[in-house]
Amino acid sequence: MFLAVFSPKGSGEVSPDATLMQQLLRRDVGAFEELYERHSRIVYSLVLRILRQGSTAEEVVQDVFLQLWRNSAQYDLSRPFVPWLLTLARNRALDQLRLKSERQRRREEQTEQFPQIASAAPEYEQALDEKRRAERVRLLIGSLPIAQKKAIELAYFEGLSHSEIAASLKEPLGTVKSWIRSGLLRLKESLRATS
Template sequence: MYRETGLAGTSPASQQDDVILLAQVQRGDEQAMATLYDRYAKLVYSVALRVLRDPASAEDILQDVFMQIWRNPATFTATRGSLGGWLVVVSRNRSIDALRRKRPAESVDEVALAGPYDLANEAERNTLMEKARGVIYRLPVDQRKTLEMAFFDGLTHSEIAEMTGDPLGTVKTRIRSALTTLRRAFLA
């Protein structure tokens, strides 16, 4: 797991140096804390930012993690791994916890949702579409197929005539008759 973060090659000398710095932090050495911060702040912040996708929240996690080290440096156990690896895990876990704690700012009951369309108009449109489908379904087969080719397939009258082998005038008459039937159905 630490290999992905670039921590697999942490040298034993730097691990030993981290243990010494933590011991100094435990005695209240601010310079040792500053050294640890300079060494690992980018790592902690980048993990938090990757999880949270929010720079301000990632900065909060960064501060929390280093405050934990300052208040209680003994929470890290050197025999269990490197300090960098431990900080990655702590940062990740804190970030996930922060995501889980986030709640909507307002109650769902108080939020007015704007819809992209008017439901009344949508219902009327659906009713008209059903009526049109019914009228088209009842058209003679030749008229229905010609109308579908013109309006749903986007073919020109000439292209329909070529495809069906019907004369151009017949194609135009079928489309005109189908449209007249539809118009009468909607005016009734």
């Protein structure tokens, strides 16, 4: 049912980020600087949360924005920019976290290219600006039981699998699966409710 409200943005509508990315294709340093000003804080916050070390986090953020600069042609301008950028940053940070592990080697091939990301944002994305949407996300996840919140954070910030989370929290695997899915569905409903 909720899929009914999930559709691409109105055709012909170009976001400021997409415009800046177009300018980036022409090697516009000014556009790059503006993209950095607009998104470096959330990217850095996310990477720092994953890596918990400032200097390493800055190295990853630098890699992310340089990849943005050097491989801007790979970005599909019709796709939502911020989720794509955050997914790219998360993958890079998790790769760093898993450095030298077998999983890292498995992931390397995936991260050579830009990550897969939603081809379009849900309609309710427009109902809230970024700041209010961030508040809503924190409020909703913060309202979850601690263990459920922890399971989601381990999945998202640590990159752990269901089995790994279950082992870490010493909870049944099915419970962990349920916590993660239900938490994300509640978040979705919460965001939809604002539209």
